[in-house]
Amino acid sequence: MRVTQLLIPTSKETPNDATLASHIYLIRAGFIQGVGSGLYNFLPLGKRVLDKVSAVVKEELDGAGCQEVSLGFVTPASYWVESGRFEKYGKELLRFKDRKNNDFVLGPTHEEMMVNVVRQSVKSYKALPLNLYQINLKFRDEIRPRFGLMRGREFLMKDGYSFHSSVEDMNREFSLMEETYKRIFSRLGLEFRVVEADSGAIGGSGSKEFMVLADSGEDTIVVCDDCEYAANIEAAVRADKTCEVEPPEAIYAKFRTPNTTSIEALSDFFKVDPYYLIKTVAKRALYDEGKSEIILFAIRGSESLQEVKACNAVSANELIDVSEEELEKVGLIAGYMGPTKAPEGIQVVFDLMLRDATHLICGANEKEYHLIGIDLKGYQGRYKDIIAVQEGDLCRHCGALLRYSKGIEVGHIFQLGTQYSKPLKAEFLDENGKSKPFEMGTYGIGVSRLLAAIIEQHHDDKGCIWTKESAPFAVTLIVSNIKNEAQMSFAEEIYTTLQAKGIEVLLDDRKERYGFKMKDFELIGIPLAVVIGKNLAEGSVELIKRDGLEKSMISTDKIIEEVMDRV
Ligand code: ATP
Numbered sequence: 084m085r086v087t088q089l090l091i092p093t094s095k096e097t098p099n100d101a102t103l104a105s106h107i108y109l110i111r112a113g114f115i116q117g118v119g120s121g122l123y124n125f126l127p128l129g130k131r132v133l134d135k136v137s138a139v140v141k142e143e144l145d146g147a148g149c150q151e152v153s154l155g156f157v158t159p160a161s162y163w164v165e166s167g168r169f170e171k172y173g174k175e176l177l178r179f180k181d182r183k184n185n186d187f188v189l190g191p192t193h194e195e196m197m198v199n200v201v202r203q204s205v206k207s208y209k210a211l212p213l214n215l216y217q218i219n220l221k222f223r224d225e226i227r228p229r230f231g232l233m234r235g236r237e238f239l240m241k242d243g244y245s246f247h248s249s250v251e252d253m254n255r256e257f258s259l260m261e262e263t264y265k266r267i268f269s270r271l272g273l274e275f276r277v278v279e280a281d282s283g284a285i286g287g288s289g290s291k292e293f294m295v296l297a298d299s300g301e302d303t304i305v306v307c308d309d310c311e312y313a314a315n316i317e318a319a320v321r322a323d324k325t326c327e328v329e330p331p332e333a334i335y336a337k338f339r340t341p342n343t344t345s346i347e348a349l350s351d352f353f354k355v356d357p358y359y360l361i362k363t364v365a366k367r368a369l370y371d372e373g374k375s376e377i378i379l380f381a382i383r384g385s386e387s388l389q390e391v392k393a394c395n396a397v398s399a400n401e402l403i404d405v406s407e408e409e410l411e412k413v414g415l416i417a418g419y420m421g422p423t424k425a426p427e428g429i430q431v432v433f434d435l436m437l438r439d440a441t442h443l444i445c446g447a448n449e450k451e452y453h454l455i456g457i458d459l460k461g462y463q464g465r466y467k468d469i470i471a472v473q474e475g476d477l478c479r480h481c482g483a484l485l486r487y488s489k490g491i492e493v494g495h496i497f498q499l500g501t502q503y504s505k506p507l508k509a510e511f512l513d514e515n516g517k518s519k520p521f522e523m524g525t526y527g528i529g530v531s532r533l534l535a536a537i538i539e540q541h542h543d544d545k546g547c548i549w550t551k552e553s554a555p556f557a558v559t560l561i562v563s564n565i566k567n568e569a570q571m572s573f574a575e576e577i578y579t580t581l582q583a584k585g586i587e588v589l590l591d592d593r594k595e596r597y598g599f600k601m602k603d604f605e606l607i608g609i610p611l612a613v614v615i616g617k618n619l620a621e622g623s624v625e626l627i628k629r630d631g632l633e634k635s636m637i638s639t640d641k642i643i644e645e646v647m648d649r650v
């Protein structure tokens with residue numbers, strides 16, 4: 084294609100709200116255009132990249148036996164009522180009514196819709212397994228849309244759903260999808276990690292995320308220095324932790340402790356390592372139908388609460404902070420809360436580290452008092468893993484150091500079991516003629532987010548550096564002076580030759596200065612440029628690799644061969 088025929092509105096202006104390289108460059112290089120908070124148009128270059136990325140996704144999925152479909156984006160709410168998510172899903176779910184007052188949602192994900200497809204058309208185990216996917220728009224009314232394509236409200240997702248007659252077969256498909264996803268992200272030239280993810284209230288290890296490693300990532304992942312272990316902080320575990328400092332010997336007693344509302348103050352007061360203090364955190368857990376309750380989470384003072392783990396521990400939809408006034412109403416005093424003498428009716432969840440723990444100090448649930456000599460040996464309570472793994476903790480698998488890294492979640496695979504098939508009554512007849520709900524898996528890829536992730540990992544201070552399989556064009560031809568007939572006609576010649584060889588080539592035939600065109604090349608990030616300039620008279624042209632901007636002179640009779648080699 085010729086640049087003169089394309090809409091590529093490049094600009095020097097950094098958009099006001101943009102802080103990430105991908106957001107800035109995708110807009111400045113004319114790939115996308117903002118239309119509202121979290122809403123973007125894809126311009127010709129952006130659409131080309133989107134199609135490239137989608138094609139890689141499609142090729143690999145089709146190769147793994149998946150089938151592409153396309154489901155409606157506007158979804159009758161009735162399916163969501165059946166699954167219970169119409170109530171449960173927060174404000175991210177955009178609900179609206181049509182002129183006849185019927186409820187609808189804009190699909191943020193399509194479990195219900197796909198289950199509906201299959202329950203209507205599959206009756207026997209003979210038609211299983213099935214893996215159906217689509218690459219389609221999603222809408223989530225995100226509370227904080229930001230970072231351009233990274234966290235949009237409308238975005239392109241590949242969402243796949245598999246249906247099986249047994250758990251074993253679902254597990255097999257889960258592994259197949261893990262391998263398939265790895266191939267997709269490798270082909271796209273990304274450095275990524277497969278991490279264990281939070282599986283929500285279901286628990287278990289049936290959920291993995293694919294994280295593109297980038298400092299700008301919104302997710303914290305815990306990685307082991309030595310072995311393969313990697314997990315989202317929301318699901319990370321570690322080797323048991325102990326404390327080298329001697330425990331404080333004390334007989335059980337109530338102790339006056341004024342001005343000790345923080346762990347630091349309490350630790351100073353008693354000259355005790357925070358490991359031996361109990362930090363009691365109050366949260367309001369939100370449940371279906373507007374129900375909520377205040378719950379106490381007790382952890383060692385040396386640790387911090389991991390809210391997603393805590394939320395799962397009580398099967399809540401969400402945890403929110405509680406004000407001092409709200410605490411007072413139920414008999415709790417901020418700074419002096421403790422898990423052992425909690426007011427009647429207040430639930431307590433203990434961290435696993437506190438099971439059978441001794442020599443502890445905790446709040447007395449009385450202003451300015453703490454309890455010392457707390458011994459939880461044999462104490463009957465609810466114990467769950469609710470703490471955040473910290474950097475420097477040790478790997479449960481190999482004992483090496485764990486550290487934090489930042490990642491961009493580009494994919495998520497999940498073993499669902501019968502979570503949706505049961506409430507939606509999606510059943511098949513097994514070999515013995517017995518009716519059973521489908522065992523399901525669900526698999527997502529953030530296709531539009533991938534554009535941002537690729538640029539976050541591949542850019543420099545001049546602009547984008549697309550990877551081979553994601554680039555909008557393989558090579559661009561820059562004519563230094565279009566008024567020079569020899570330059571122009573040589574450019575036309577190699578343009579035609581490369582096109583005939585099936586290479587996607589862009590010809591920058593604009594009547595602009597060379598420097599201007601170079602700046603655009605650097606900003607747009609096509610992997611390779613051929614500059615046809617003054618040296619043509621001596622029989623050579625310049626080849627520039629966008630990654631590193633490394634230049635070499637190539638003789639005109641070798642240029643086609645050289646380009647073919649590089650792409
Ligand atoms: P996140 O934790 O980033 O909000 P999620 O866990 O809600 O994502 P999933 O429901 O697993 O996301 O969706 C599948 C994939 O869709 C994600 O792995 C991510 O790549 C992509 N995705 C999710 N939300 C957005 C968004 N607001 N904008 C762009 N892509 C998104």
Ligand code: MG
Binds near residue numbers: 492495
């Ligand atoms: Mg996810």
